[in-house]
Amino acid sequence: MRATDFxxxxxxxxxxxxxxxxxxxxRAHVAGIEALNPRLNAYVTVTAEQAIEAxxxxxxxxxxxxAGPLDGIPLAIKDLFCTEGVRTTAASxxxxxxxxxxxxxxxxxxxxxxxxxxGKANLDEFAMGSSNLTSAYGAVQNPWNRRNDPDTVxxxxxxxxxxxxxxxxxxxxxxxxxxxxxxxxxxxxxxxVAGIKPTYGRCSRFGIVAFASSLDQAGPFARTVEDCAxxxxxxxxxxxxxxxxxxxxxxxxxxxxxxxxxxxxxGVPKEYRLDGLAPEITALWEQGLAWLRxxxxxxxxxxxxxxxxxxxxxxxxxxxxxxxxxxxxxxVRFGLREDGRDLKDLYEKTRAAGFGAEVKRRIMIxxxxxxxxxxxxxxxxxxxxxxxxxxxxxxxxxxxxAIVTPATPSAAFAEGENTDDPVTMYLNDIFTVTxxxxxxxxxxxxxxxxxxxxxLGLQVLGRSFDEETVFAVGSAIERAAAFTARPRVxx
Amino acid sequence: MSLDTATVRRVASLARLHVDDAEVAKLQAELxxxxxxxxxxxxxxxxxxxxxxxxxxxxxxxxLREDVITDGGIPEKVLANAPDREGEYxxxxxxxx
Numbered sequence: 001m002r003a004t005d006f007x008x009x010x011x012x013x014x015x016x017x018x019x020x021x022x023x024x025x026x027r028a029h030v031a032g033i034e035a036l037n038p039r040l041n042a043y044v045t046v047t048a049e050q051a052i053e054a055x056x057x058x059x060x061x062x063x064x065x066x067a068g069p070l071d072g073i074p075l076a077i078k079d080l081f082c083t084e085g086v087r088t089t090a091a092s093x094x095x096x097x098x099x100x101x102x103x104x105x106x107x108x109x110x111x112x113x114x115x116x117x118x119g120k121a122n123l124d125e126f127a128m129g130s131s132n133l134t135s136a137y138g139a140v141q142n143p144w145n146r147r148n149d150p151d152t153v154x155x156x157x158x159x160x161x162x163x164x165x166x167x168x169x170x171x172x173x174x175x176x177x178x179x180x181x182x183x184x185x186x187x188x189x190x191x192x193v194a195g196i197k198p199t200y201g202r203c204s205r206f207g208i209v210a211f212a213s214s215l216d217q218a219g220p221f222a223r224t225v226e227d228c229a230x231x232x233x234x235x236x237x238x239x240x241x242x243x244x245x246x247x248x249x250x251x252x253x254x255x256x257x258x259x260x261x262x263x264x265x266x267g268v269p270k271e272y273r274l275d276g277l278a279p280e281i282t283a284l285w286e287q288g289l290a291w292l293r294x295x296x297x298x299x300x301x302x303x304x305x306x307x308x309x310x311x312x313x314x315x316x317x318x319x320x321x322x323x324x325x326x327x328x329x330x331x332v333r334f335g336l337r338e339d340g341r342d343l344k345d346l347y348e349k350t351r352a353a354g355f356g357a358e359v360k361r362r363i364m365i366x367x368x369x370x371x372x373x374x375x376x377x378x379x380x381x382x383x384x385x386x387x388x389x390x391x392x393x394x395x396x397x398x399x400x401x402a403i404v405t406p407a408t409p410s411a412a413f414a415e416g417e418n419t420d421d422p423v424t425m426y427l428n429d430i431f432t433v434t435x436x437x438x439x440x441x442x443x444x445x446x447x448x449x450x451x452x453x454x455x456l457g458l459q460v461l462g463r464s465f466d467e468e469t470v471f472a473v474g475s476a477i478e479r480a481a482a483f484t485a486r487p488r489v490x491x
Numbered sequence: 492m493s494l495d496t497a498t499v500r501r502v503a504s505l506a507r508l509h510v511d512d513a514e515v516a517k518l519q520a521e522l523x524x525x526x527x528x529x530x531x532x533x534x535x536x537x538x539x540x541x542x543x544x545x546x547x548x549x550x551x552x553x554x555l556r557e558d559v560i561t562d563g564g565i566p567e568k569v570l571a572n573a574p575d576r577e578g579e580y581x582x583x584x585x586x587x588x
Contacts, residue, residue, distance in 0.1 A: 243554055382532065
């Protein structure tokens with residue numbers, strides 16, 4: 001077996017048994033990155049030397065019997081997490097030279113548990129996008145291709161496109177991502193890997209470059225649901241440095257993967273049966289529900305009457321928060337500076353040169369909806385509809401234990417498709433964005449292939465702080481799907 | 492609501508974004524496209540609904556920490572990424588004549 005092909009659970013066993021060393025595991029991944037990253041562009045920054053040193057230190061810890069729960073596991077870190085001494089760009093020109101003097105809480109905890117960081121994964125600029133095409137450091141290639149059109153390059157999804165592509169192409173055993181409207185679940189589905197956005201407040205946001213603070217949540221990518229559970233346990237937990245961090249115990253997510261779904265009630269939102277939904281997506285969804293029924297779950301139709309308003313609500317709330325969060329990039333304290341004739345001119349020129357088109361668009365929308373005279377009509381209205389969307393879920397969860405939907409309305413698309421109109425691109429997040437607005441956990445699990453041989457994912461949504469049921473249902477789908485297809489481009 | 496070019500320029504100024512004349516028309520079309528799509532929200536009845544602030548339904552009042560100094564004395568770290576500095580200060584163009 002190739003060292004890059006391990007699951008995290010399998011690698012931890014092999015490390016413990018001495019079948020492989022952390023250094024061998026890391027070197028195999030570094031070699032894969034050297035060979036394939038020039039093509040895939042999944043990493044913005046590769047930290048090969050630090051990774052090998054960290055792996056050697058991990059081997060030394062294990063030899064002394066002091067190995068942590070993730071010791072020696074090589075990971076990709078989305079370049080939105082501040083890493084002390086390692087450049088953190090948010091895939092923006094405005095942070096092209098930013099070297100954080102501190103470490104994010106999530107990456108601190110991963111290091112505490114022994115993980116090895118291979119480098120910083122590419123993303124849409126400031127995590128704004130569903131294609132990874134908005135990165136200032138170039139697009140990421142999806143390692144998958146269409147069966148009868150293998151030369152057309154497909155997008156990995158976004159915003160955590162580099163993380164998903166790296167895990168799919170065996171350039172990391174797992175990765176961190178962030179999800180504000182679907183930025184973990186959509187790229188996971190496009191790249192045929194698993195990814196979970198936990199409940200808002202589960203993972204600390206401290207040290208993660210902020211996009212929309214009431215929606216942003218960190219979460220893991222991996223090639224199995226169980227591996228996501230292992231990573232999420234290390235990433236989670238109360239952090240006094242994040243005022244929205246939840247003071248709740250972190251359960252053993254891995255154990256929850258083995259739970260039976262017998263007797264669970266699985267909700268199917270009737271509003272998600274969209275006109276014009278691709279027949280393959282509908283078929284996969286029905287198949288997923290049939291698998292769960294076979295495993296003893298009961299399928300229950302539910303209603304989320306305000307779900308249809310989730311995307312336009314999101315496109316008020318997220319840009320409003322982004323316009324405020326991104327005000328800090330002014331060319332004074334860190335990042336890019338373009339000189340101007342006075343301070344305001346310096347700000348305006350710096351921001352015009354530093355931000356890409358999609359980021360500017362969202363800052364403009366956000367500034368407009370928060371501006372005097374429009375606040376009530378847009379922002380306050382959106383916050384009220386957000387409350388109604390959350391209430392829909394609260395009522396649904398009185399009848400069901402989890403909800404299953406498609407993860408995305410289509411498989412991965414090519415650069416140039418979907419990109420001419422911003423609103424068309426935004427529709428990618430139609431199934432995922434409600435969970436962000438309501439603050440609920442959502443998992444994407446690979447469940448099948450479309451006619452072109454591209455991966456498709458199903459999404460499992462759960463109650464607040466009930467990731468355990470989400471992992472149980474996701475694992476049941478994973479077992480039944482027996483997804484063994486592999487991308488064309490792989491280390 | 493449709494944005495005219497003057498509003499686009501005003502919003503860009505509020506957002507401290509320099510926009511060229513050529514960009515104004517493009518932004519105007521894109522923003523109007525997005526705002527037109529968002530307009531559907533006005534049809535939702537939200538009478539008597541409390542706006543949801545924050546990221547979770549359960550989130551009540553924000554937690555407050557003790558009002559004590561927990562950090563400081565690290566000017567080199569604070570200034571490490573400064574594009575321009577003078578001593579222990581950030582450097583900017585002259586603000587007051």
